[in-house]
Amino acid sequence: xxxxxxxxxxxxxxxxxxxxxxxxxxxxxxxxxxxxxxxxxxxxxxxxxxxxxxxxxxxxxxxxxxxxxxxxxxxxxxxxxxxxxxxxxxxxxxxxxxxxxxxxxxxxxxxxxxxxxxxxxxxxxxxxxxxxxxxxxxxxxxxxxxxxxxxxxxxxxxxxxxxxxxxxxxxxxxxxxxxxxxxxxxxxxxxxxxxxxxxxxxxxxxxxxxxxxxxxxxxxxxxxxxxxxxxxxxxxxxxxxxxxxxxxxxxxxxxxxxxxxxxxxxxxxxxxxxxxxxxxxxxxxxxxxxxxxxxxxxxxxxxxxxxxxxxxxxxxxxxxxxxxxxxxxxxxxxxxxxxx
Ligand code: ADP
Ligand code: MG
Numbered sequence: 001x002x003x004x005x006x007x008x009x010x011x012x013x014x015x016x017x018x019x020x021x022x023x024x025x026x027x028x029x030x031x032x033x034x035x036x037x038x039x040x041x042x043x044x045x046x047x048x049x050x051x052x053x054x055x056x057x058x059x060x061x062x063x064x065x066x067x068x069x070x071x072x073x074x075x076x077x078x079x080x081x082x083x084x085x086x087x088x089x090x091x092x093x094x095x096x097x098x099x100x101x102x103x104x105x106x107x108x109x110x111x112x113x114x115x116x117x118x119x120x121x122x123x124x125x126x127x128x129x130x131x132x133x134x135x136x137x138x139x140x141x142x143x144x145x146x147x148x149x150x151x152x153x154x155x156x157x158x159x160x161x162x163x164x165x166x167x168x169x170x171x172x173x174x175x176x177x178x179x180x181x182x183x184x185x186x187x188x189x190x191x192x193x194x195x196x197x198x199x200x201x202x203x204x205x206x207x208x209x210x211x212x213x214x215x216x217x218x219x220x221x222x223x224x225x226x227x228x229x230x231x232x233x234x235x236x237x238x239x240x241x242x243x244x245x246x247x248x249x250x251x252x253x254x255x256x257x258x259x260x261x262x263x264x265x266x267x268x269x270x271x272x273x274x275x276x277x278x279x280x281x282x283x284x285x286x287x288x289x290x291x292x293x294x295x296x297x298x299x300x301x302x303x304x305x306x307x308x309x310x311x312x313x314x315x316x317x318x319x320x321x322x323x324x325x326x327x328x329x330x331x332x333x334x335x336x337x338x339x340x
Pocket of ligand 1: 016020021022039040041042043044045046047048
């Protein structure tokens with residue numbers, strides 16, 4: 001390992017007939033790290049990944065992988081593997097045939113194929129399923145076949161585009177852990193596209209949040225959660241999102257500022273003793289706690305958590321309290337105001 005980043009994207013731009021795909025994409029990825037490209041639908045995640053893969057050519061910028069400028073190289077020359085949302089398995093081939101398909105194309109000798117197949121099946125917990133057809137597998141198993149295929153490719157860089165979005169919630173959780181463990185065990189570098197902030201926050205070392213074709217913030221999950229650069233980041237990262245309060249509703253802040261507040265920093269105050277007087281909009285029992293959504297004319301996304309079952313009547317008045325040290329301050333443009 002050197003200090004040189006394993007992957008470098010430098011000022012990448014891609015347009016279609018003048019229409020924006022992505023712009024000013026600059027990113028350095030360390031070898032062995034797990035990077036999530038996160039953002040709402042249409043923000044340019046897949047485009048960025050496809051540019052990195054060599055499935056699209058950038059209009060501007062440079063792409064370096066493992067010290068080599070691959071900006072104009074074919075996908076097959078970039079030494080990477082890909083896993084897609086649609087598993088892209090051949091329905092008429094067995095699990096084993098699907099997994100080793102690429103090796104066969106590359107004329108890897110049969111004994112070596114067999115050895116790699118066995119190892120990949122073990123890692124993905126698919127031993128015993130080698131002769132099944134994809135149609136005879138669950139969604140989670142099919143996704144693991146796609147993973148096994150990426151593993152046998154033996155590349156140090158693996159690109160994944162929403163690989164879990166076809167799975168149900170329980171399966172998603174399970175495969176999420178599988179992928180993370182695999183990445184660690186194999187020491188590979190993963191660039192992972194998702195619109196699901198929980199997925200990105202739980203899996204990635206670095207989360208790259210995108211909006212309208214640009215990167216808005218890149219950093220560790222804790223950084224994005226605790227120090228959002230903009231109100232967009234504040235609302236996109238975390239469940240529930242950060243509440244945003246117009247500074248007009250609070251004492252001690254400049255005009256036109258927006259004040260951010262996380263639910264874990266909100267407490268219910270005795271009547272008349274709080275800092276904001278709200279009413280209950282909805283309450284939702286989550287099991288270990290109840291999330292109470294609050295309404296206030298100068299705020300969005302206000303919630304307070306109560307332990308256990310604590311449903312409230314809609315319209316019930318609730319005063320809330322919080323500490324100044326827990327507040328996030330944004331200017332009129334929605335950019336974080338740095339503490340002085
Ligand atoms: P995401 O994966 O974040 O949902 P995409 O990268 O697929 O977003 O798309 C980013 C933008 O580029 C969108 O506005 C999309 O319509 C546009 N786009 C993507 N692929 C093409 C294409 N082949 N031709 C024209 N526009 C495209
Ligand atoms: Mg996409």
